[in-house]
Amino acid sequence: MRKNITLKIGIGALAGLLLTTSCTKDFIEKNTNPNENNFASPESLFAPALLSIVNNNLNRGFRINGELAQVSVTNSDSREIHRYEIRNSESNSSWQNWYVQLTNIRNVYTSAEETKQEGYETWQGMSLIIDAYVGSLLTDVYGDVPYSEANQGREGEVSPKFDRQQDVYKQLFEKLEKANELLKLNKVIPARAFNDDPIYPFSYSNGGTRTSAEHWRRFGNSLYLRLLLRTSGKSELGSVAKIKEIVETNSANYPIFENNNDNANFNFTNVVPFVTEFYNYRDLDFNGDKGYSEFFINTLLDLKDSRITKWATEATLGVYSGIQSGYKQGNVPELGSRMLLSLKTERLLGNIMNYSELQFILAEAAAKGYITGNVTDFYNRGIAASFQSWKAPLTADYFAQPIVKLAATDNLDTKMEKIHTQRYFAMLFTDFQQWTEIRRTGYPKLFVGPGVGNDGIYPTRLPFPASTISYNRTNYLEAVANMGGADDSKTKVWWNN
Incomplete structure (x- = not known):
């Protein structure tokens, strides 16, 4: 098993490197064994790739999202993210990780398609959902990014074009639609691979009521709603109409999360290798200066x-x-x-998306009239689900507080403030989602410190990493021009304009 994982990392790293460095097609051709299958089995690729994504997100989210969303602050005077000062070097790690692992995730799809593994339609659906998830992270954090031509180093494409964010989102929606159709087939992955599903392991095998395919279908459609709401302020993609279709007019074809049992949470077992990013951190490194x-x-x-x-x-x-x-x-x-030291091994740190967040998405959609559901019911369910996940006491008195209660007299701004304050806590330790939603909505309203830079402008994106500026310069310059002419943290992404 160790040999297979090492091979996977080598191939993925090479493909990711080809995205941002110059190389030749001949190199790939001369160093490919014609007698060897280019793709490992989907189950051998999927969990290690997703583990790498989730843990890299914890690392970068801990450092960048945490400070921009005012979850945490460092008392190291040289680190200035909380002051809105973001060095270009901060962009490298996430960019490299997401593109390397996107290669592996796409190889899951190709492997399942070519080898016709048992339950291969389910593996394909799973890969499309994570492909869309990673694609959303890339475009939400950086703006216009390589996507349609990305991860094609084997084919000799070493200078991929940057897709405009609107076009990236169109592709994300197409992949989530396709995933829904594949997972609708409800093909059960083989019993030998139950444990290779790192989010919904076991399912039927331990007495669950749903197959992995059913769980993943609900995850994909819930993620779809997150991304549709994110783009609902723009008319180009018909996001508002699609939200209504998923939630109301065609809901039978788009099942979504029903409770916390559906949460898309990486199954950290606290047994190596499935341990959190912080598992081996020294206590001092975890919370010594933060x-x-x-x-x-x-x-x-x-x-x-x-x-x-x-x-x-x-x-x-x-x-x-x-x-x-x-x-x-x-x-x-x-x-x-x-931060409590027990969080270093907290399994909830594997969260990608949860039922609580979905309820706040529905609450906002209802508050804005996109759907006809009851705003307060969605909102209250979201709060209760988050408390339940964290095993925190919750009484009726909590909901009765004016600062919490959604009153009939509340205007939209007040409702949004309350909904997004609770969504903020529901998304704790979830990659860059808090920062992204603050950029989109302006809620919750954060304190602006006396030492902030960036002309006092809340950071709107991360700049592109130096590697892609150097090795894919022509396409980089075109992307920057399309985004407004500046590669900085004041330039707004498409959905935020």
């Missing part, structure tokens, strides 16, 4: 929210406190509450 922000802690205290005990240490006995985001350089504060 604490929760004032915004994060004070919002939880204002809400009288018991989830604080699942996430944060007490700064002093019986007292929770945070530090100011965007503090002035040279005015380094003392850390207050920090």
